Amino acid sequence: MLPTPCHVIGDVHLGVATLDSERALLRLLRDIPAQARSVVIMGDLFDFWFAWRYAMPRIGFRVLAALADLHDAGIPVLWIGGNHDCWGGEALQRETGARYTLDPWRGPIGAWDTLLAHGDGLREVEDAPYRRLRTVLRHPWSNAAFSWLHPDLASRIAMQSSKTSRKGRARDGGAGLLAVATAALTATDGPRLVLHGHSHVPTLVHAGAGVYGNAGAWYLDHQYLVIEDARISRRQWDDSGEHVVLDVVERPS
Numbered sequence: 001m002l003p004t005p006c007h008v009i010g011d012v013h014l015g016v017a018t019l020d021s022e023r024a025l026l027r028l029l030r031d032i033p034a035q036a037r038s039v040v041i042m043g044d045l046f047d048f049w050f051a052w053r054y055a056m057p058r059i060g061f062r063v064l065a066a067l068a069d070l071h072d073a074g075i076p077v078l079w080i081g082g083n084h085d086c087w088g089g090e091a092l093q094r095e096t097g098a099r100y101t102l103d104p105w106r107g108p109i110g111a112w113d114t115l116l117a118h119g120d121g122l123r124e125v126e127d128a129p130y131r132r133l134r135t136v137l138r139h140p141w142s143n144a145a146f147s148w149l150h151p152d153l154a155s156r157i158a159m160q161s162s163k164t165s166r167k168g169r170a171r172d173g174g175a176g177l178l179a180v181a182t183a184a185l186t187a188t189d190g191p192r193l194v195l196h197g198h199s200h201v202p203t204l205v206h207a208g209a210g211v212y213g214n215a216g217a218w219y220l221d222h223q224y225l226v227i228e229d230a231r232i233s234r235r236q237w238d239d240s241g242e243h244v245v246l247d248v249v250e251r252p253s
Helices: 020-033 061-072 089-098 128-137 140-147 151-161 175-186
Strands: 006-009 036-042 077-079 097-100 105-107 112-116 193-196 202-207 208-214 223-227 231-239 244-250
Touching: 006 020, 020 061, 020 231, 061 077, 061 089, 077 089, 089 097, 175 193, 175 202, 175 208, 175 231, 202 244, 208 231
Parallel strands: 006 036, 036 077, 077 097, 112 193, 193 208
Antiparallel strands: 006 223, 105 112, 202 208, 223 231, 231 244
8 A cells, every 4th residue: 555645757758858857856756755655656767777787877866866765764656667667677676665566556545446557558459569569678588688788888779769659748649548547447346546657648537437647747747646535636846846736636436
């Protein structure tokens, strides 16, 4: 179980995010001990991450340190791996203290029965080719071969190849993931809250018998979600450090 209030952050894409976006995220993370009791990262915190045996990417070092500080302060961090930061979750978990998983996560966040998944590969028809590619990219043999490349060269290759999957927002406006979530929220034994990332489309709506949310892409608009027992709000961090409430959805009775 994750306690509330819970801050949900998605698709930061450190490595291509601006320095201002990274600084804003650091300010948000440093404010969390006074505002929240848990944190969820919905994947793609990095535009690329790989855990070599003796090397560590320098990108996002301060953000990882801030997550470790949250863990040390007793604030649990749940990290749902995305399609850009799926290689080396064990190292991320060890260094930050976050709970890292590539599998969908279901459990209570406060009073909400929640299902979390990054969102890559969930659309049945449209994502079929990607699911086949993902099987290859995440295979232990592929990881072993990639690990033999020098980190500078490997990172350059990965950053170039990731351009198409990080540009802007989903062409379907997030409709595909909303449909996937609605099906789960309509099921008899389904959750009452489904959260995704991946589409980069900020969303907070009633769907099925519950609520669907997507924090959007921090690197595009500095939005995030706050889960409380009675409601969920979609918020935006502005340049003054204020938390602007954009939308609120009450928990269905």
